[in-house]
Amino acid sequence: MNDSSTARMYDLCATEDRRFSPFCWRTRLAFAHKGVPLETIATPFTAVPEIDPGTKRTVPTIEVDNSLITDSWEIAKWLDTRYPDAPPLIGTGPQESLTYFVQEFVNTTVHLGVVTTVIADLHEHLEPADQAYFRKSREARFKKSLEEIQAGREDRITDLRRSLHPVRALVREHEFLGGDAPCYADYIVFGALQWARVTSDFPVTEPQDEVTIWRNRVAALYNGLGDSAPHYY
Amino acid sequence: MNDSSTARMYDLCATEDRRFSPFCWRTRLAFAHKGVPLETIATPFTAVPEIDPGTKRTVPTIEVDNSLITDSWEIAKWLDTRYPDAPPLIGTGPQESLTYFVQEFVNTTVHLGVVTTVIADLHEHLEPADQAYFRKSREARFKKSLEEIQAGREDRITDLRRSLHPVRALVREHEFLGGDAPCYADYIVFGALQWARVTSDFPVTEPQDEVTIWRNRVAALYNGLGDSAPHYY
Numbered sequence: 001m002n003d004s005s006t007a008r009m010y011d012l013c014a015t016e017d018r019r020f021s022p023f024c025w026r027t028r029l030a031f032a033h034k035g036v037p038l039e040t041i042a043t044p045f046t047a048v049p050e051i052d053p054g055t056k057r058t059v060p061t062i063e064v065d066n067s068l069i070t071d072s073w074e075i076a077k078w079l080d081t082r083y084p085d086a087p088p089l090i091g092t093g094p095q096e097s098l099t100y101f102v103q104e105f106v107n108t109t110v111h112l113g114v115v116t117t118v119i120a121d122l123h124e125h126l127e128p129a130d131q132a133y134f135r136k137s138r139e140a141r142f143k144k145s146l147e148e149i150q151a152g153r154e155d156r157i158t159d160l161r162r163s164l165h166p167v168r169a170l171v172r173e174h175e176f177l178g179g180d181a182p183c184y185a186d187y188i189v190f191g192a193l194q195w196a197r198v199t200s201d202f203p204v205t206e207p208q209d210e211v212t213i214w215r216n217r218v219a220a221l222y223n224g225l226g227d228s229a230p231h232y233y
Numbered sequence: 234m235n236d237s238s239t240a241r242m243y244d245l246c247a248t249e250d251r252r253f254s255p256f257c258w259r260t261r262l263a264f265a266h267k268g269v270p271l272e273t274i275a276t277p278f279t280a281v282p283e284i285d286p287g288t289k290r291t292v293p294t295i296e297v298d299n300s301l302i303t304d305s306w307e308i309a310k311w312l313d314t315r316y317p318d319a320p321p322l323i324g325t326g327p328q329e330s331l332t333y334f335v336q337e338f339v340n341t342t343v344h345l346g347v348v349t350t351v352i353a354d355l356h357e358h359l360e361p362a363d364q365a366y367f368r369k370s371r372e373a374r375f376k377k378s379l380e381e382i383q384a385g386r387e388d389r390i391t392d393l394r395r396s397l398h399p400v401r402a403l404v405r406e407h408e409f410l411g412g413d414a415p416c417y418a419d420y421i422v423f424g425a426l427q428w429a430r431v432t433s434d435f436p437v438t439e440p441q442d443e444v445t446i447w448r449n450r451v452a453a454l455y456n457g458l459g460d461s462a463p464h465y466y
Contacts, residue, residue, distance in 0.1 A: 091327065092412075093328075093411070093413070094324065094331075094332075094410075094411040094412055094416045094418070095327045096412060097403055097406075097407045097410055097411060097412040098327075098332060098334070098335065098410065098411075098418060099327075099331065100403050100406060101331070101399045101400070101402075101403050101410065101418070102334060102399075104399040104402040108398050108399070109398075163342075165337060165338075165341050165342075166335075166338040166341070167334070169334075169337040170330055170333050170334050173330075173333060174330045174333075176330070177327075177330055177331065178327040178330060179325075179326045179327055179330040180326070183327045185327070185331060185334070
């Protein structure tokens, strides 16, 4: 347990220090949004059970104030409570519930689209011990090899790009999903696109797509936090 | 032009005074949300061009304060401006932009799912003149007969129900899409489901689905405004 005053986040990592977890990206941006420092602890898949042995912690888990908080949504809620004077991430009332709507849309439709587009490429970036774990667990889940899951992505990508229509329509009208300023919904969608660009050169969104232009805007926030990670496009 | 003080809405109608337009339902509930009376003017498809001859008005169009306002989103924004002391429908900042996200999700994914599920049944409810217009315009758009568009809905319905996951997940956590109280996002999603239940006995959502339970909650608001329309389930 870390007893310094700076929060630390267990963050999934691949080779070349590629941080790819969409959920961890939400949390990194959420801390930056609040202006709160966050250190990260590079954590391979196979080290996740060691975060808090005997429990079922997932990433992101943060260590802060001598305790652990798991789950990106819980962490964002905690940040809003702990730092009420900084701009809200999720807020309360309709903003909270509608942000939850965006989260559930991304966690299902968008994440399924991304994972089936980059899963074999992501595997290539993992350390050998993680590769074995990742292949076994994901192939059991999808009942196919990683290569079979990813095959045909050139045909499926149209569906994924079309599913991003609500984001595209919104950023034609507003700078950010939060309107004039970013909010947690921006970081939720950004995390999904960051996951793709950090692990694969296959473009989930095309350069001229308004979604990409907005993504670049989010990646540039907080001194280019999103762009500071190794990425392909 | 109506110069009484009560707003009036041109509202698509079918036989048995079935009011089925999902966009008009948004507006009816939006007025009720603000506690503002609204009269409706039953308007067949083929009478829409007569609302404001020479222009391209669509429904909903409202007559109020001796002028016309068209488009459900514009009307909701106008209501928020005109009645600022009543609870906001769309509000400002993140609530506004996230509501727009929900609207764009519904206008594309959900509406496409609903229309391809009920389009031939809806046609059966129209007056003969509207039937001819509706068949010709929709068959040109889909490049198929109405019956061909609707065929196979038993197989496709799983996709539509699955696409409602963000709504389902949200109403497991909150009473309404707006949290503890309804907001315009509730009326957007409700309109899509109301369109289906007013025109077809084919259940877009199943009775035990949390989405249906929430829909019933919205239909019961404002003295059962939604339930007051003829409906199948």
